[in-house]
Amino acid sequence: MTTEEPRRQRLTRAEAKARTRKLLLEAAAQTFARKGYAGSSVEEIAEAAGFSIGALYSNFGNKEELFLELSTTYNADRIAEASEVLLDQDADPVQAVNEVSRLLVDAADKDTDFSLLQAEFWLYAVRNPQVLDQMATRMRTPRAALEQLVGKSLETMPAPAEATPKAVATIVAALFEGLVRQRRIDPDQVPEELFGAALRWLFSGIEVSGREKKVAAPAKRKPAKRPRQG
Structure with a gap:
């Protein structure tokens, strides 16, 4: 990285949590639209968002x-x-x-x-x-x-x-x-x-x-x- 390139600022804990929730919701919307509510699983949603099941459950209690x-x-x-x-x-x-x-x-x-x-x-x-x-x-x-x-x-x-x-x-x-x-x-x-x-x-x-x-x-x-x- 050259000195001219701006350094990437680390997200605060609150910002990181908000970003995780946003990505999980986006993945949920896409998965629900594709497979319906009953046909979608939390495992699929977490995988589509690029997170673990633990990350999903730390933000949302359930589907x-x-x-x-x-x-x-x-x-x-x-x-x-x-x-x-x-x-x-x-x-x-x-x-x-x-x-x-x-x-x-x-x-x-x-x-x-x-x-x-x-x-x-x-x-x-x-x-x-x-x-x-x-x-x-x-x-x-x-x-x-x-x-x-x-x-x-x-x-x-x-x-x-x-x-x-x-x-x-x-x-x-x-x-x-x-x-x-x-x-x-x-x-x-x-x-x-x-x-x-x-x-x-x-x-x-x-x-x-x-x-x-x-x-x-x-x-x-x-x-x-x-x-x-x-």
Whole structure:
């Protein structure tokens, strides 16, 4: 090595651990996509990443944890993309909703391997309650981000009390996941603009319901004035 060549800096322990986790997750994603969740083994994943089984288990407790980490990151990234589009103050509202619709199309048409893996893992988790509990816990992070995004929209309208960010976020997530699966089955039944239209219908209904309840709410009666005593 000549004196002009920069010396390679040694990674800190935290940096090395982060790099190992990243490589293991990348290898897991490739292995799962190629062989499915059930057909993949931790041995294959560790070998594909260039690490020992011990290195894998020092970063992830088991294969379920590996997949849940991938799934959580995937969902968080999709929500972050939607947030960036919808919270852009300069964006045209109609165009923004259309952009969000394209996220669904990408999930159904381009991320086919991962959507299939999520369906496979869902079946596995339903049959294994302890894994289902882990799945629910992991999904709270991206779901909280979705609740925050939904909450910002609800602040701009007279929403009824029961239309909480948590409740509406649950419906939005169910719409997205359900339409992704429907588009995989029959793309003609789920055109690109359908998810955006469904979101408009949902929030329009919430706004109308909020206005109706506001009008129907009885006015507070003022206390009767006491007659003056002479």
